[in-house]
Amino acid sequence: GFSNSTMLLKYFKANTGLTPSQYRTRYQSEDHPTKIKKTTEFENYQRYLYYLSSYIQQTLGTIIQSPDNQKVIDITLENNLSQQLSHYQHVIQIGSFDTLLIQRYRKQLIEVQHDLGLDHVLIKDPILKGYIDRNVIESDEMIPNMHPYMKVDECLNFLYEHQIGLGIEMHPPTLPSQFEKYTKELKCLLEHIYNTVPNRDCFKLVVYLKCNHTQKILNVITLFKQYFEFAHIVLNIDMDNMNALATAKKLLSEASTNIDSIAFNANQNDIINFKSIESKQYDLAKRHIIAQYNTMTRLLGVKDKNIPVVLLNWNTLTGNTHLTNGEYFRAGIIFEQLIDMNHRIHAIGYWLNHELHHQYNANDVISELNGIDLYHQFDGKRPAFFTSMFFKKLFKQVLFKNEDCIVLGCNDQFQIVVWDAEHYNPYYTINEKSDYLLHKEYQLNILNADKGTYKVKHLTLDKNNGALYQVWQQYNTRHGMDEETINYVNRVSYPKLDVSEVDIVDTVSYHLKLQTNAIQIIEFKKYF
Numbered sequence: 001g002f003s004n005s006t007m008l009l010k011y012f013k014a015n016t017g018l019t020p021s022q023y024r025t026r027y028q029s030e031d032h033p034t035k036i037k038k039t040t041e042f043e044n045y046q047r048y049l050y051y052l053s054s055y056i057q058q059t060l061g062t063i064i065q066s067p068d069n070q071k072v073i074d075i076t077l078e079n080n081l082s083q084q085l086s087h088y089q090h091v092i093q094i095g096s097f098d099t100l101l102i103q104r105y106r107k108q109l110i111e112v113q114h115d116l117g118l119d120h121v122l123i124k125d126p127i128l129k130g131y132i133d134r135n136v137i138e139s140d141e142m143i144p145n146m147h148p149y150m151k152v153d154e155c156l157n158f159l160y161e162h163q164i165g166l167g168i169e170m171h172p173p174t175l176p177s178q179f180e181k182y183t184k185e186l187k188c189l190l191e192h193i194y195n196t197v198p199n200r201d202c203f204k205l206v207v208y209l210k211c212n213h214t215q216k217i218l219n220v221i222t223l224f225k226q227y228f229e230f231a232h233i234v235l236n237i238d239m240d241n242m243n244a245l246a247t248a249k250k251l252l253s254e255a256s257t258n259i260d261s262i263a264f265n266a267n268q269n270d271i272i273n274f275k276s277i278e279s280k281q282y283d284l285a286k287r288h289i290i291a292q293y294n295t296m297t298r299l300l301g302v303k304d305k306n307i308p309v310v311l312l313n314w315n316t317l318t319g320n321t322h323l324t325n326g327e328y329f330r331a332g333i334i335f336e337q338l339i340d341m342n343h344r345i346h347a348i349g350y351w352l353n354h355e356l357h358h359q360y361n362a363n364d365v366i367s368e369l370n371g372i373d374l375y376h377q378f379d380g381k382r383p384a385f386f387t388s389m390f391f392k393k394l395f396k397q398v399l400f401k402n403e404d405c406i407v408l409g410c411n412d413q414f415q416i417v418v419w420d421a422e423h424y425n426p427y428y429t430i431n432e433k434s435d436y437l438l439h440k441e442y443q444l445n446i447l448n449a450d451k452g453t454y455k456v457k458h459l460t461l462d463k464n465n466g467a468l469y470q471v472w473q474q475y476n477t478r479h480g481m482d483e484e485t486i487n488y489v490n491r492v493s494y495p496k497l498d499v500s501e502v503d504i505v506d507t508v509s510y511h512l513k514l515q516t517n518a519i520q521i522i523e524f525k526k527y528f
Contacts, residue, residue, distance in 0.1 A: 010070060010441075011443070011509075011511065070441040070442065070443055071440065071441070071442050071443070072442075072443045072445065073402065073405055073418075073442060073443070073444050073445065074445045074447060075399075075400050075405075075407055075416065075444060075445060075446050075447060076400060076447050076448055077399045077400065077407065077410075077411050077414060077446070077447075077448050077449060078399055078400065079397065079399060079410065079411075080398065080399075081397075083397075083398035083401070084396050084397065084398065085342060085394055085395070085396050085397075085398055085406075085408060086342055086343055086396075087117065087391070087392060087394075087396075088117075088338070088345065088346070088347060088348045088391070089117070089119035089346060089347040089348070090112070090116055090117055090118050090119055090347065090348055090349075090350065090388070091119060091120060091121075091122050091167060091310060091312065091347055091348070091349040091350070092109065092112060092118055092120075092121050092122065092349075092350055092351075092352050092374070093121075093122045093349060093350070093351045093352065093356075093357075093371070094109075094121050094122065094123060094352050094356055095123065095124060095356045095359060095360040096123050096124055096126070096129070096360075097123055097126060097132065097151065097152055097155045098151065098155075099123075099352075099356060100121075100154075100155035100158050100159070101151060101154060101155065104379065105352065105353075105356075106158060107379070108352055108353065108374075108375055108379065109121065109162075109164065109352065110162060112352070112374060112385075113162065113164065115385075115389045115392070116374075116385070116388045116389055116392055117392055118164055119165055119204075119347060120164060120165030120166060120167045120204055120206050121159070121164060121165070121166065121167060121352075122167035122168070122169060122206075122208065122312075122349070123166070123167065123168055123169065124169050124360065125168070125169050125170055125171045126168065126189065127182055127185045127186050127189070128170075128171050128173070128182065132148070132149070132151075132152060132189065149189070149192045149196075152189075152192070152193070152196075153196055156193065156196055156197060159203075160197060160198065160202075160203060163202075165203075165204030165205065165206055166203075166204070166205055166206070167205075167206040167207075167208060168205075168206070168207055168208065169208045169210075169236065170186075170207060170208065170209050170210070170220060171210050171212075172209075172210075172212065172213070172216050172217065172219075172220050174212055174213050174216065179216055183219065183220070183223060186220070186223060187223060190223065190224065190226075190227045190228070191227065193227070194227045194228070200227075200228060201230065203228075204232070205224070205228050205230075205231045205232065206231070206232040206234060207220075207221075207224050207231055207232065207233050207234065208234045208236045208263060208312075209221070209233065209234065209235055209236060210236050210238070210244070211235055211236070211237065211238070211244040211245075211247040211248040211251065212244065212247065213247070214247050214250055214251060217247070217251060218251075218255060218258070221233055221255075221258050225258075232260045232261065233258055233259055233260050233261075234259075234260065234261040234262065234263050234310060235248050235251060235252070235259055235261075235262045235263065236263045236312065237262055237263060237264045237296060237300070238265075239264060239265065239292060239295070239296060245299055245300070248262070248300055249299070249300050249301060252300055252301070252302060252307075253301070259307075260308070261307065261308040261309065261310055261346065261347075262296075262300065262302070262307060262308075262309055262310070263309070263310035263311075263312040263349075264292065264293070264296050264309070264310075264311065264312065265292075265311075265312055265313040265314060266288060266289040266292035266293070266311065266314045267288075267313070267314060267315045267369065267370065268285040268286075268288045268289070268315060268316050268317050268423075269315060269317060269318055269320065269369050270288075271284060271285055271288055272285055272317065274319065274320050274425070274426075274427070277425075279424075279425075282317070282423040282424055282425065283423065285316075285317055285423055286421075286423045289311070289314060289337055289340075289341065290340060290341065290344070293309065293311075293341070293344055293345070297309075308346035308347070309344065309345050309346055309347075310345070310346060310347040310348075310349065311341065311345045311347070311348055311349060312349040313349060313370055313371045314348075314349065314371070314372065315369060315370065315371060315372055316330050316333045316334055316337065316372075317330065317333065317423055317426055318330070318369060318426060319426030319427060319429075320369065324426040324427060324429060325369075325426075326469035326473070327426070327429040327469065327470075328426040328429045329383065329429075329462070329463045329467050329516070329517050329518075330383070330517050331383040331384070331386065331387045331461050331462070331466070331517060331518065331519050332419040332420045332421045332422075332516075332517035332518055332519055333421045333422075333423065333517055334372070334383075334384055334387045334388075335387050335390065335391065335417075335419050335421070335519050336419060336421035338387070338388075338391050339406065348388075349371070350371070350372050350373070350374050350384065350388075351371045351372065351373045351374070352373070352374060352375065353373055353374065353375035353376065353377070354373045354375065354376050354377060354382075355377060357370075357371060357373050372384045374388075376468055376469075376472065378481075378486045378490070379490060380468050380472065380486075380489065380490050380493060381468060381490070381493065381494075382468055382469075383461065383466055383467055383468065386461050386466045386494075386495055387461065387519065390417075390459070390461060390495075390519055390521060393415075393521065394408050394415060394417065394521075395408040395409040395413075395414070395415055396408065397409060397410065399411075399414060404418060404419055404420065404421070405417065405418050405419075405444075411448070411449055411450045412449070412450040412452070412525075412526040413523075413524065413525045413526060414449070414523070414524055415521055415522070415523045415524075416444060416446075416510075416521070416522045416523075416524075417519065417520070417521050418442060418444070418512065418514055418519075418520050418522075419514075419518070419519045419520070420440060420514050420515070420516055420517055420518055420519075421517060422516050422517055438463075438515050438516045439513045439514060439515045439516070440513070440514050441511070441512070441513055441514075442511070442512050442513075442514060443509055443510070443511050444509065444510040444511075444512070444522075445507055445508075445509050446504075446507065446508045446509075446510070446524075447507050449504050449508065449524065450504070450526060451504055451505055452503075452504060452526045452527065453501060453502070453503050453504075453526070453527045454501065454502050454503075454504055454524045454525060454526050454527065455499070455500075455501055455524075455525045455527065456499070456500045456501065456502055456522060456523070456524055456525075457497065457498070457499055457521075457522070457523045457525075458497070458498040458499075458500075458520065458521070458522050458523075459495050459496070459497055459520065459521040459522075459523075460495055460496040460497075460498075460518065460519075460520050461495040461496075461518060461519045461520075462514075462515040462517075462518030462519075462520075463515055463516075463517075463518070464496075464515070465494070465495050465496035466493060466494055466495040466496075467493070468489075468493040471489050471492055471493045472489055472493075475488070475489050502524075504524075510522060
């Protein structure tokens with residue numbers, strides 16, 4: 001149960017009041033062997049000092065104690081049925097239909113569906129953005145063997161085969177002439193999808209609508225319902241637009257039966273002045289997403305109504321440069337937000353990868369601020385991927401919870417999750433500092449687990465295990481990386497797994513070191 005010798009020494013002294021050396025001196029045998037005098041010979045001490053210096057530099061992060069006192073957490077496993085963890089549905093933004101034609105992106109989506117869970121993908125408005133080729137193909141055939149929606153058909157077949165829903169962001173124009181043309185093209189697309197999908201009742205269609213004009217929004221909803229009765233309608237709320245908020249409130253009041261969910265955006269970076277050294281703003285950022293949620297539900301009058309909410313575009317602290325965004329490891333912050341938002345937020349939005357995110361937000365100075373990417377490039381998984389993967393692994397029944405630890409499961413199979421979430425200026429991450437200042441030490445005392453032999457799996461996600469950026473920069477060159485290097489980087493950028501066995505007959509103590517913004521899951525499973 002001791003992660004290193006320092007933990008053992010600290011625990012030994014706490015229980016005996018002596019260091020191991022003092023303990024041996026006090027209780028050693030009185031029989032001492034006769035010492036043989038040797039002739040003193042000249043030694044090159046500089047060589048030994050060099051070896052000692054090298055050893056200290058290599059192991060500095062493990063042999064020096066944390067500057068904070070070890071935190072002791074006494075865990076009593078209590079089956080409180082009122083405390084349940086809810087798993088999120090995931091909305092993966094992919095930009096356009098054409099994304100689904102690329103094999104690498106298909107592979108990523110299948111992986112996301114398996115490891116994280118995937119409800120539907122989300123594309124930009126296919127009519128307004130012009131991502132669909134609607135040019136009529138001239139032919140002398142009675143039924144042309146080519147039609148404008150052939151690529152759409154291929155994309156729909158992939159989604160239908162893997163039971164992935166389709167989400168569409170709609171931005172209906174407000175001018176009457178433009179709106180008429182818009183709805184005409186939309187009707188042609190919906191009619192084609194209706195006639196292409198084998199079973200429309202098994203095809204999930206989710207429509208995200210910007211609240212720009214009440215009647216036009218209702219017309220678009222009616223058009224979708226005409227073809228797909230079970231289409232899921234989501235109002236996409238812009239918190240900075242008071243007119244949009246008023247329109248959304250009116251729609252929720254007068255046409256609530258047609259509205260299934262509401263979506264909003266929240267970004268901790270929006271309230272940070274990175275040029276200021278004032279520290280209180282980072283404490284405010286910690287609660288920003290929940291504050292945005294509370295403000296939105298209050299303004300829309302749905303605070304006490306059971307309407308599902310989607311957090312579509314969101315982010316934690318990143319800094320406002322590519323370097324700080326990469327260096328600021330924040331898996332623990334993301335995990336803490338997932339815990340805090342639980343039971344408030346129904347679905348979480350991510351961008352599939354950095355390439356697509358940047359492509360469809362090219363006007364932004366740094367597009368990463370406006371959302372969280374699951375992949376970097378060449379299938380490299382970012383820490384956000386592993387964080388959501390960790391969350392999906394969790395059992396639903398909560399047995400214990402405090403500010404940085406949660407235990408889930410039952411008395412003979414349970415998961416202990418410990419995380420760190422430090423909101424601080426991301427610019428501090430680019431200064432060199434010793435590793436021993438970047439961890440906290442914990443002693444977990446499990447008081448009432450069932451007696452028996454357990455298999456213990458210990459997963460660690462921190463800056464040394466699962467942080468893609470650090471490894472990527474280590475192997476990157478001015479001309480990029482070759483395939484062999486890319487595959488190696490993707491293999492080693494993964495959470496650490498330790499497996500052991502332990503016999504529990506009474507209270508069991510487990511010791512661990514937790515790096516800044518890291519997550520660790522310790523799963524105990526009793527053998528039958």
